[in-house]
Structures are given as structure tokens and as C-alpha cells.
Amino acid sequence: LNASDRFRDKNVISALVREISDIRKGLGSACRIMEVCGTHTMSIHRHGLSTMLEDAGVDMVSGPGCPVCITPNGFHEAAIGLLTGRSDLILATFGDMTRVPTGKGSIQKTAPARGSSVKIVYSPDESLDLARAHRDKEIVFFGVGFETTIPSIAVAVRTAAAERLRNYSILSALWTIPPALRAILVSGEIRLSGFLYPGHVSVIIGERPYLFVAREFGYPGAIAGFEPADILLGVRSILRQIDAGRPEVANEYARAVKPEGNAIAQKIMAEVLEPADACWRGLGTIPGSGLKLREKTADYDSARKFGLCVDTAGSDRPGCRCGDVLRGVLSPPECPLFGSACSPDSPQGPCMVSFEGACLVHFKYKAAR
Amino acid sequence: MTKSDRISLELGSGGRTMRDFISGRILPAFADPALEKLLDASHLPGRIAFTTDSYVVDPVVFPGGDIGKLAVNGTVNDLVVSGAEPRFLSLGLIIEEGLEWALLDRVLGSIRRAARVAGVRIVTGDTKVVRQGQGDKLFINTSGIGRVIARPRPEAAKPGDKIILTGTLGEHSVAIMAARGEFGFQADVKSDCAPLNFLLPFWKNGVLWMRDITRGGLATILSELAGDVPHPVLIEEERIPLSRPVRAAADILGIDPLYLACEGRAVLVVPAKKADPVLAGIKRDPLGRKAAIIGEVGGKIGKPGELILRTAAGGHRLLEPLTSELLPRIC
Numbered sequence: 153l154n155a156s157d158r159f160r161d162k163n164v165i166s167a168l169v170r171e172i173s174d175i176r177k178g179l180g181s182a183c184r185i186m187e188v189c190g191t192h193t194m195s196i197h198r199h200g201l202s203t204m205l206e207d208a209g210v211d212m213v214s215g216p217g218c219p220v221c222i223t224p225n226g227f228h229e230a231a232i233g234l235l236t237g238r239s240d241l242i243l244a245t246f247g248d249m250t251r252v253p254t255g256k257g258s259i260q261k262t263a264p265a266r267g268s269s270v271k272i273v274y275s276p277d278e279s280l281d282l283a284r285a286h287r288d289k290e291i292v293f294f295g296v297g298f299e300t301t302i303p304s305i306a307v308a309v310r311t312a313a314a315e316r317l318r319n320y321s322i323l324s325a326l327w328t329i330p331p332a333l334r335a336i337l338v339s340g341e342i343r344l345s346g347f348l349y350p351g352h353v354s355v356i357i358g359e360r361p362y363l364f365v366a367r368e369f370g371y372p373g374a375i376a377g378f379e380p381a382d383i384l385l386g387v388r389s390i391l392r393q394i395d396a397g398r399p400e401v402a403n404e405y406a407r408a409v410k411p412e413g414n415a416i417a418q419k420i421m422a423e424v425l426e427p428a429d430a431c432w433r434g435l436g437t438i439p440g441s442g443l444k445l446r447e448k449t450a451d452y453d454s455a456r457k458f459g460l461c462v463d464t465a466g467s468d469r470p471g472c473r474c475g476d477v478l479r480g481v482l483s484p485p486e487c488p489l490f491g492s493a494c495s496p497d498s499p500q501g502p503c504m505v506s507f508e509g510a511c512l513v514h515f516k517y518k519a520a521r
Numbered sequence: 522m523t524k525s526d527r528i529s530l531e532l533g534s535g536g537r538t539m540r541d542f543i544s545g546r547i548l549p550a551f552a553d554p555a556l557e558k559l560l561d562a563s564h565l566p567g568r569i570a571f572t573t574d575s576y577v578v579d580p581v582v583f584p585g586g587d588i589g590k591l592a593v594n595g596t597v598n599d600l601v602v603s604g605a606e607p608r609f610l611s612l613g614l615i616i617e618e619g620l621e622w623a624l625l626d627r628v629l630g631s632i633r634r635a636a637r638v639a640g641v642r643i644v645t646g647d648t649k650v651v652r653q654g655q656g657d658k659l660f661i662n663t664s665g666i667g668r669v670i671a672r673p674r675p676e677a678a679k680p681g682d683k684i685i686l687t688g689t690l691g692e693h694s695v696a697i698m699a700a701r702g703e704f705g706f707q708a709d710v711k712s713d714c715a716p717l718n719f720l721l722p723f724w725k726n727g728v729l730w731m732r733d734i735t736r737g738g739l740a741t742i743l744s745e746l747a748g749d750v751p752h753p754v755l756i757e758e759e760r761i762p763l764s765r766p767v768r769a770a771a772d773i774l775g776i777d778p779l780y781l782a783c784e785g786r787a788v789l790v791v792p793a794k795k796a797d798p799v800l801a802g803i804k805r806d807p808l809g810r811k812a813a814i815i816g817e818v819g820g821k822i823g824k825p826g827e828l829i830l831r832t833a834a835g836g837h838r839l840l841e842p843l844t845s846e847l848l849p850r851i852c
Contacts, residue, residue, distance in 0.1 A: 162759075162835035200836015380834040496844045497531075497538060507775060520822050520829045520837040 159379030160199065168384040173208035175391040184211045184343060185390055186336075186480055188329060189350030190218030190508030191378050197517035199380045210387060213342070213480045214513075216332050217350055219296045220246070220506035222432045222478055223325040225254035225466030231294050231323055232262050234458060239267035242286060244279035245294035247272045252502045255467025259294075276301075276308035283312065283320035292454045296325040300352040302443060303417035306424040309445065309452050323454040324445065327430060329353050330361040331441035335432075337369045342480045346372040346390035348383070351405045356421075358413025359401045366399040374402040375409050424449055431464035433502070434475025474501035477510050484514040491515065536737055536843035561732070562603035564669050570605030572596060573664040579850040581624065581658050583700040585692070585711030588661055589631035591784060591852060594716045596665040597639040598733040601717045602787055604724055605667030607639060612646040613662035618653045628659065639716035641665070671724035675749040675790065678729055680819025683796035684756060685789045687720070687803055688713065688811045690739055691767040691781030697851050698770070710766040715785030719806040723789070726799050730790040735852060738780035739788060741842040744828045746790065753823035756816030756840075759833040779830075780843045782851050790818065 158164065176183055187193055193214040196202050205212055216222050228249070235243055243259065250260040250270060259270055273279050279293035295305045305322065312320040329350060336342070349362055354375045365371050372393030376386030382405060389402040403409055421443070430442025445453045455462060468474075471489050476482035484490050484503065494500040496512060503509035531538045548557055555563040562572035576592040593610065600607040612632065616625065636643055692713040699708040717733060724731075730749075732742045739761075747754045763771075763778055771778045785808060791799045796814060803809035816831075823829040828840040 157833070160833040162833060165834040197838070198832070199834040200830075200832040200838045201834060202836075204834075204836050380832075516841070518839040518841070520827065520839045 159377075159381040161381075164381050165204075165384065168381060168388060169204050169208055172205070172210060172384065172388050172391060175388070175395055176209040179391065179394055182211065182343070183209060183345045183391070183394070184213055185346050185348055185387060186213050186215045186344050187348040187383075188215040188217040188333065189348075189353065190214070190221070190506065190510070190513075191352065192217070192348055192350065192376070192383060193510050194508050194513050195378045195380065196383060197513050197519075200519070201380055201383060203519045203521065205387065210391070213344070213483070214477070214510040215336070215480055216432060216435060216478045217298070217329065218478075218503070218506050218508045218510070219298050219301070219325070219327060220248045220252065221474060221502045221509050222327060222434070223296050223502070224431055224433045224464060225252070225468060226463035227294070227296075227323065227325050227466070228252055228254050228259060229256050229466045230455070230460045230462045231259055231292070232256055234292060234454070234460070235259070235262055235264040235268050235270065237265065238290065239265045240288070241268040241290045241292060242271050242282055243268070243292050243294060244271045244273045244282055246274070246296065248506045249294055249296060251499065251505045253469050253499055253505075255469065276305045280308055280311055280317070280320065283317045284315075287319060289319060291320050292323050293320070294323045294325075298327050298329055298350075298353050299356040302326050302425070303356060303420055306420045309424050309449050310420065312452055313449055321452050321454040321457045322445070323460070324443075326425065326443040327432065328427070328441055328443065330357075330364070331438050332432060332435060333362070333365055335435050335438045335441070336479065337365065337371070339479075344371065344480075345394060346374075346399075348386045348390065349373055349375040349401070351375060351377045351382070351408060354405065354409045354413070356414050356417045358409065359403055359411045362401045366401055370399050372399040374404050377405040377408060432478070434478035437464065469500040472501035474503040474511070477503050484511040487511070530849045533849060534736065534843065536741060538844065540842070560603050560673075561599035562605060562665070562667065564603070564605075564672070568669040570600050570603055570667040570669050571664070572599040572603070573662065574599060575660065575662045576852060577657075577660050577850050578697065578852050579657065580700050581628070583712055584696045586714040587628055587631050588659055589628035590635045591714055592661040592663045593632055593635035593639060593641070594714055594784060595735070595852060596663040597641060598717045598785070598787070600665050600667035601720055602731040602733050604671035604673055604731075605669045606721055607641045607665055607667045607718065609644045609666045610636065610641050611662075611664040612643050614646070614648045615656055615660040615662075616648065616650045617656035617658050618650055620658055625659070635716070639718055670721065671728075673730045675730040675746055676751070678750040678752065678790050678818045679792070680752055681793040682729065682818040683791050683793060683814045684743070684754065684816040684818070685791055685796065685800055685803065686739070686761065686786065686813055686815045687717075687789070687809045688786045689762045689764045689767065690734070690783060690786065691771070691778045692764060693784040694781040694848065694851055695767050695770045698848065708766045708770055710764065713783050713785040715808050717785065717787050717808070719808055720787055720789070720803070723799050723802060726802070727792050727795045728789050728799065729792065731787055734783045734786045734788060736782050737843045738778070738782060740777075740779040740828065740840040742788060744840060744842040747826055747828040750818055751825050752819040753825060753827045753829055754816065754818055755820045755822065755829045755831060757831045760813055760815045762811045762813050779840065784852060
């Protein structure tokens with residue numbers, strides 16, 4: 153068995169589920185864990201863990217950890233405005249972003265002004281290549297991401313500055329996870345028993361940024377990887393913390409996550425970016441939850457370069473409840489649009505677009521009984 | 522006119538959008554009972570099977586084959602899985618002005634070799650040339666005629682009947698992706714493009730149903746099967762053979778091999794009692810070496826019409842047909 157097989161082996165999995173079920177029996181009230189990260193949501197449903205955990209008495213609820221999903225439509229509308237208003241522009245962005253529906257349509261369905269176009273890229277690097285290859289065009293990289301992606305976006309800005317790529321800028325929608333967790337806890341809108349922390353984000357930021365969840369709010373939590381066994385190890389740890397009455401930040405993904413995170417990535421981020429208040433879909437404005445370009449690289453900020461005013465909210469499609477899904481107060485199948493007016497063929501909100509959006513995950517990976 | 526007034530690429534993806542288009546626009550336009558069965562090939566009076574397919578693969582030459590080999594094998598395979606022995610093909614070439622002679626000669630050579638291997642004759646054809654920019658290098662259409670030797674009977678499948686997959690999944694898709702340099706990704710993988718004639722004898726061993734796994738992948742094709750059998754259909758993730766490069770590409774790119782296209786693999790429904798000998802027979806052919814029983818008809822999970830995946834982790838979920846994909850011109 154190779155590593156990923158071992159973490160998917162059904163004997164390993166069923167032993168872990170039994171253990172979780174046994175600990176759960178000793179605990180009283182409802183046990184509800186928020187998996188913060190969209191990749192966890194996807195893995196839980198793709199591997200069929202949701203029903204196994206449900207049968208063990210553990211409810212998993214997905215959180216705000218999908219960057220495409222939490223980016224308010226105002227950003228897309230600003231991008232659409234650039235595409236239709238300028239005739240010298242290449243908008244480079246991730247494929248999912250082009251399909252997000254707004255009140256003004258999606259980027260994909262927008263006919264750009266003559267001379268402008270959209271190019272789907274898979275990494276910020278590719279957007280730099282476009283800037284090098286098309287000196288007569290303005291390249292706007294619509295970059296969206298959490299701590300996982302932000303370092304590579306920061307490197308792109310640094311590279312653009314070093315190469316003096318004057319035709320390059322970033323329409324940035326960059327988000328940090330810990331302030332969003334605080335916002336969820338402060339609102340008290342949803343009863344939770346603990347948090348499954350995102351593995352990839354934690355590779356960058358380490359364990360410390362989550363400590364406040366245990367110390368200030370008294371909630372257990374565990375950093376977990378994305379294979380089925382990783383997720384169950386995280387859930388087991390959270391249940392053990394509840395059982396022992398000792399909330400902490402457990403690291404069940406030690407093969408990838410160091411306690412201090414990735415110092416090099418943190419340094420590059422800090423060099424290029426600084427914290428800013430940011431507006432999240434569903435969660436509203438959260439203090440210090442975004443990152444913006446520092447003054448010295450502000451020339452590479454599309455918003456400043458083109459005098460964009462990003463309307464923080466933007467217009468949602470009528471009836472879309474992605475905001476409620478992202479706060480964990482609505483499960484996707486409970487949305488009146490789910491599976492009828494809203495499907496992968498005709499998404500009404502970003503959670504049905506992104507491959508780690510909770511609605512798409514629930515649509516694609518329906519549990520069988 | 523907005524984009525929704527025009528045809529989008531999704532229409533050709535092999536998924537639900539394409540099926541809705543065919544049943545909503547094509548079938549009503551012609552209303553022919555042979556067409557309405559939506560089989561890979563139509564069975565016509567006189568034990569004749571007839572099929573057609575167009576090939577627009579980009580790039581024209583890819584690891585493991587080219588558009589010529591694909592154009593023969595794709596049409597041959599549609600005949601084989603519909604229960605017919607392939608006999609004759611037509612060859613329609615649509616050539617873009619400026620195509621190099623060397624490339625055309627190469628493709629014609631591939632067609633000749635593939636036809637010889639598959640035991641079919643090219644007996645009629647047509648050539649058109651379009652102005653530069655009005656096509657893309659080379660498109661091919663082949664129609665095929667075969668002799669009917671069996672009639673697929675998915676409705677006769679009983680609980681316990683086995684699902685056999687003849688080899689690993691997804692090499693064709695991954696080879697095309699790598700050849701295009703899409704996703705900035707390279708892989709040492711060849712297309713599985715091959716003729717499936719070696720499966721013909723198994724129709725005599727009671728095989729109830731057979732399909733080649735093209736656009737939409739295993740999950741889409743078995744979803745269609747599930748719609749035709751009076752029981753749920755179960756497949757087991759850990760029994761599905763995958764090559765290392767496909768597995769790696771799937772893990773890294775987040776694509777699901779169950780929805781990837783092949784061009785030389787088939788999935789069969791075989792009565793329980795015949796499953797072991799049929800599997801052994803398939804494995805004796807070099808193209809069937811990795812064949813495996815990957816699931817069965819019936820079971821305690823799910824309802825009739827549903828295709829269920831038992832995940833490697835031991836969970837269960839529904840598999841549905843591909844809805845849309847972003848990988849046009851794969852074949």
C-alpha cells in the first residue's frame with residue numbers, strides 16, 4: 153500500500169469510525185463539528201464519510217473555507233466593468249471565478265470589449281507570462297485565495313516589481329482564515345462543538361493563529377489533512393478534547409504542518425502584503441481578515457491603477473443563499489434553489505460553482521443509503 | 522444576442538447537457554425508432570449494424586496514436602459493443618488549407634494500419650478542403666457497418682450479475698491533456714486507443730451488455746446502464762484499475778478518473794455464473810490484462826436506477842452522469 157492507499161484503507165477507516173462512535177457515546181449533547189475548509193468538505197463527501205460520521209453521532213457542517221465562494225460579487229462586477237470598459241485588457245483568473253453568477257452575469261458570459269479578453273490560468277505565474285508576452289495589453293490577474301495561495305500571489309507581485317512589468321496588476325481578493333473563525337464565534341449564530349482546521353492553510357500559518365479559539369472561546373480543534381483517515385484522526389482528536397474537557401489546537405497533520413508554519417512563505421507575504429478589513433460573502437466585514445498590497449507595491453493594485461471602486465457586496469442572484477451556507481447556518485440541500493433552479497449547469501451562486509463549494513459538493517457527492 | 526442564444530462547448534461534452542440536446546432537439550426532428558434507441562450503433566434489417574462518428578481531437582498527433590487511429594478504433598468499438606462484427610468503414614476528411622503533406626500521410630498510414638488490425642475495409646470516402654482558419658488542421662468522419670452477432674439485453678440483468686472493466690481508466694484523457702500542455706502538466710502516459718474486437722467472442726458467452734468508455738467516462742456510462750436495469754448497480758472504488766500516472770494526475774488536478782474518457786476500454790455486464798470464465802478470457806488478451814470485476818448488479822444499498830460507489834474508505838455515494846466538462850476536443 154502506498155501512503156494515500158493507507159489513508160483510505162477501509163479497515164483503518166472503520167476502526168477509526170468505531171473509536172469515534174465509542175467516544176461519542178460518552179458525550180452528552182449534540183456533537184457538531186465545522187470543517188472550515190472546502191477541501192475537507194469535498195473529501196468528506198467524496199469518500200462517503202458523511203454518512204459514516206452521522207451514524208456515529210457526529211454532524212459535520214461546512215464553513216467559510218472556499219475562497220471563490222466567500223469573495224463578494226462586487227469583485228466580479230469590477231472585473232466585468234474592466235472587461236467591457238477597456239479595449240486593451242487581458243483578465244487572467246482561475247476557471248471557477250469566471251463562472252460565478254452575479255446580478256450582472258458572470259465573467260464567462262460577458263462579451264469583452266473589442267481588444268480585451270479573458271484567459272483562464274492555473275497559477276499566478278501564468279499571469280506573469282501573459283504580461284511578458286503581451287506588452288501592449290494590460291494584464292489584470294483576478295487573484296483570489298487564502299493563506300494557501302497568497303504566498304504565490306505575493307511572489308508574482310514581487311517578480312512583477314523586480315521586472316518592472318508596468319502592464320501587470322492584481323485585482324486581489326485575499327482572505328485570512330483565523331479572523332473569520334473569530335467572527336463566527338463572536339456571532340454565536342451556530343452551536344458548534346469544535347473546529348476541523350484546514351490542512352493546507354496550516355502548512356503556511358502553523359498552529360498558533362488558532363490558539364484563541366481554545367483559549368478565549370474554549371472550543372476544541374484539530375488541524376487535519378485531506379485523506380479520509382486524516383479527517384477522522386482530526387474528528388477523534390476533537391471528541392477526545394471534548395471528553396477530557398481540555399480544548400486545544402491539536403495537529404493531526406504533522407507530516408505536512410510544522411507548529412510554526414512555513415516561515416519563508418510568511419516572510420514573503422508580510423513583505424508584500426498587509427492586513428486590511430475585508431468583506432466576506434455571508435459574514436460581512438471582518439476586521440483584519442483580508443490582505444492588501446503594501447504602499448511600495450501599490451502600483452500593482454488593479455483597484456488603484458484603474459480607479460476601481462469595488463462595491464463590497466455586489467448584487468447576488470435572487471434567492472441565492474450562499475451566504476447562509478458559508479456561515480454554516482444552512483445546509484445546501486435545505487436551500488430552496490438547490491438542485492432545481494440551481495445546479496452545476498446553471499449555478500445561482502458561487503457555492504455551486506467552485507469545486508470545493510459546499511453546494512457543488514453536496515450536488516456531486518450525494519450520500520447513498 | 523447573448524451567449525445563451527448560441528451553442529456552447531458544453532453541448533459536446535458527452536454529459537447531461539449533450540443528452541438533453543439529443544433528446545430535446547435531434548430525436549424529435551427525425552422521429553425514427555432506430556435512432557431513438559440511442560445505441561452506439563443501430564441494428565437494421567438484414568443483421569446490419571450501422572454507426573457514425575466524427576473526430577476533432579486536438580492535437581492531431583498525441584502519445585499513443587493520432588486522429589487516424591482514433592477515427593478507425595472509435596467507430597470499430599461502437600460496432601463491437603453494440604453486438605456487431607465490424608466490416609466496412611467510410612472515411613470523410615475535412616482538411617484545413619495549409620496542412621503539411623507529411624502529417625496527412627502519417628494519418629493515412631495510421632488509418633491503414635488500424636483498419637488492418639481491426640479487420641475492417643475502407644470502402645468509400647470523401648475529401649473537403651476548407652480555407653485556412655475555417656477548420657483546425659484535420660477533422661475526420663467515419664461511418665461503420667458491421668454484422669450483428671448479438672443483441673444487448675441490459676434489462677435481463679439480475680442481482681449478483683457482475684460488472685467487468687477491461688482495463689485501466691483515463692489514459693486517453695490524461696495523454697491528451699499532457700500533450701496539450703494544459704494545466705502546465707506533463708505525464709508519461711500513452712492513450713489507450715485500441716480496437717476492442719477481442720471482446721466479440723464473449724457475446725457468445727452470455728454477456729448481457731457492453732459499452733466502450735468514451736466521453737463522460739465510466740460513471741456516465743454506468744449511470745445509463747443503471748437506468749436500464751431493474752436494480753441498483755454497485756461498483757467498488759478499490760477494485761477499479763488505475764495506472765500510476767492517471768492516479769497522480771487525478772490527485773494533483775482534482776479530476777475524477779471515473780469521468781475520464783478512454784478509447785480502448787469497455788465495461789460489460791456478465792451473468793454471475795459466467796463472470797469468472799469471461800474475466801479469465803478477457804485477461805488472456807494483451808488489451809485485457811488489467812481487466813477486473815469492479816462491481817455487481819443489485820445489493821442492499823440504493824434503489825433501482827441508482828449507480829452506487831462503495832468508496833475505498835468504505836462509504837457509499839451515488840454516482841451521476843457527467844454534467845459538464847471543460848475538456849473539449851478529446852476525440
